[in-house]
Amino acid sequence: MKAVFFHKSGGPEQLSYGELPDPVAGPGELTVRVAACALNHLDLWVLQGIPAYKITLPHVLGADVSGLVEDKGEGVDGFSRGDAVVIDPVISCGKCEWCGRGMDNRCENRHVFGAGPYWGGYGELVRVPARNVVKIPGNLSMEEAAAIPVTFLTAWHMLVTETKIQERQTVLVMGAGSGIGAAAIAIAKSRGARVIATASRKDKQDKALALGAEAVFNHTEPCLSAKVREYTGGRGVDVVVEHVGPASFTESLMSLATGGTMVTCGATTGPEATVDLRHIFSKELTIKGAYLGTSSEFRDLISDFAEGRLHATIDSVFPASDARKALEHMVSRKSFGKIILKH
Numbered sequence: 001m002k003a004v005f006f007h008k009s010g011g012p013e014q015l016s017y018g019e020l021p022d023p024v025a026g027p028g029e030l031t032v033r034v035a036a037c038a039l040n041h042l043d044l045w046v047l048q049g050i051p052a053y054k055i056t057l058p059h060v061l062g063a064d065v066s067g068l069v070e071d072k073g074e075g076v077d078g079f080s081r082g083d084a085v086v087i088d089p090v091i092s093c094g095k096c097e098w099c100g101r102g103m104d105n106r107c108e109n110r111h112v113f114g115a116g117p118y119w120g121g122y123g124e125l126v127r128v129p130a131r132n133v134v135k136i137p138g139n140l141s142m143e144e145a146a147a148i149p150v151t152f153l154t155a156w157h158m159l160v161t162e163t164k165i166q167e168r169q170t171v172l173v174m175g176a177g178s179g180i181g182a183a184a185i186a187i188a189k190s191r192g193a194r195v196i197a198t199a200s201r202k203d204k205q206d207k208a209l210a211l212g213a214e215a216v217f218n219h220t221e222p223c224l225s226a227k228v229r230e231y232t233g234g235r236g237v238d239v240v241v242e243h244v245g246p247a248s249f250t251e252s253l254m255s256l257a258t259g260g261t262m263v264t265c266g267a268t269t270g271p272e273a274t275v276d277l278r279h280i281f282s283k284e285l286t287i288k289g290a291y292l293g294t295s296s297e298f299r300d301l302i303s304d305f306a307e308g309r310l311h312a313t314i315d316s317v318f319p320a321s322d323a324r325k326a327l328e329h330m331v332s333r334k335s336f337g338k339i340i341l342k343h
Contacts, residue, residue, distance in 0.1 A: 002343075003123030004323040005058045009049030012327040017320075020058070023119060023127035025073035030130050032085060036146035037121030037320070038064035039330050039339040040179065041268065046115045047327075053115045061323075062120030062341070063089040063113050065128075066136065066145035076130045086145045087121075088132040088298040089113040089153070105157070105292045112150075112292070121146070122323055124343050134299060137306040147312035147338040148305065150292065151179035152187070156301050157293035158241055158263045159187050167192030169238040172228060172255050174198050174219060174248050176208035177336040180265065182313040184241040185211045190309045196228060196237060198248075200333075207336045211313065219244070225254035236260060249273035253285065261286040313337030 001022050006014040025031045043061045046053045069083040079085075092099050092107035099107050114120020118128060136145045159165045171188045175181045176197035188195050189212040197208040198219035205216040217227050229236055236257035242249065243266030252262055253275060262285070279285070293301075304310045315335040318326040320343045330339050 001124040002320075003060050003119075004320060005060045005122070006047060007058050009047065011047065012324045012331070014047065015324045015327070017323070020060070020123060023125050025071050025076075025127055027074040028076060028130055029073040029127055030076060030079060030133050031070040031072075032065065032067040032087070032126050032128060032133065033070045034065055034067040034121045034124055034126055034343050035142035036066050036343070037062040037341045038146045038150075038179070039326055039341070040064065040150050041266075041330070042112060042115055042150065043327065044331070054111070055116065060119035060123045061114050062122040063115060064146050064149045064338075065113070065121035065126055066142045067121075067126075069133075070125060072130065079130065079133065079135075084136050084138075084142070084145075085133045086136050086148060086302065087113055087126070087128055088134060088295055089149045090292050090295065090298075091116060091118065091129065091132060092295075094131070102296060103294060105294050122320060122341065124320075131295070134302055136302065139308070140305055143314055143317060143340050143342065144305075144312045146340055147179070147314055148301065149298070151338065152183045152301055152310070152312065153293040153298055154265050154290060155180055155183035155187050155241070156297055158265060158290045159184060159191070159239070161293070161297060162263050162288050162290050163239045163261050165191050165193050165239060168194065170194045170196065170232060172196045172198070172237040172240045172252070173213070174240065174242050174244050174252055176211070176213065176216065177201070177204040177333075178243065179338050180241070180243050181208075182211060182337045185213055186310050186313070190304065196231065198224065204336050207313075219248050219251070224248070224251040228255040232257075239263065243268065245269040245271070246273040250275065253279065253287075256283070256285050258283045259285070261288060263288045263290050265290040315339050317342050
């Protein structure tokens with residue numbers, strides 16, 4: 001198969017385009033012919049060689065995959081060649097305590113598709129456990145389906161499961177131009193919440209308003225929390241969707257109303273943040289972490305797309321052979337929504 005792969009850790013310059021052996025489905029697995037694959041910052045971290053991601057070289061990146069079933073291994077039922085599918089990116093063991101409780105995103109042996117032993121969607125074919133494959137409805141394009149898995153699953157877990165967002169609550173979404181940010185706006189609006197967003201550029205602010213945010217502030221400017229409080233009549237917001245890290249963590253926390261919740265899923269600007277504990281306990285605030293989501297959440301998410309309640313925001317589509325350019329575009333932070341590779 002044709003694939004974009006790397007033999008050495010580093011930046012996008014390490015990527016090569018060429019031939020690799022076709023993956024073969026083993027027992028309980030499917031092979032899927034990739035139609036589209038969305039990019040994530042995870043791809044950069046795996047490419048950089050962060051030790052948390054256990055891969056062997058050469059490796060093929062890509063967690064967000066849609067395509068057509070090509071073949072199936074022994075013991076797989078319910079799929080036929082040509083079925084349109086999308087891949088749940090959380091690969092779990094199915095045997096540990098957390099898997100038994102339906103919380104497979106906490107699996108003791110979890111890894112993310114394309115960031116572990118399974119090659120990802122930067123190649124024309126992938127091998128994947130059949131339990132991670134979900135059929136997609138005809139109203140979804142392959143590009144939109146590929147835009148769903150990592151960011152929408154994470155935003156769903158943050159807002160629907162972890163914070164149980166309610167109608168008329170107010171949500172502050174940090175970094176609206178990211179895949180997580182755009183997904184969080186869409187999910188919050190679909191649940192009847194009010195959305196305030198942040199974006200660093202005027203064009204991204206305008207796009208966030210078009211997605212349904214009622215106000216957008218620049219998180220790179222000082223006193224974000226003061227602006228949020230002024231906009232909300234001094235109250236603050238019920239929920240903050242945080243994924244930026246230390247660059248915005250304190251201002252995110254200070255934007256919360258009494259009894260509010262901040263849920264965080266990322267650390268793009270670094271791993272450490274400083275907080276004033278007095279502010280947390282005196283206002284009875286909650287800080288939650290979120291890591292992707294469960295297999296049942298993924299299926300609920302696909303159902304919402306099938307019924308037209310959710311739509312993905314796609315920034316641009318690149319040929320798979322131009323994966324290096326696509327990653328460089330993501331690093332430039334000029335994108336709004338998902339960047340897609342198309343085979």
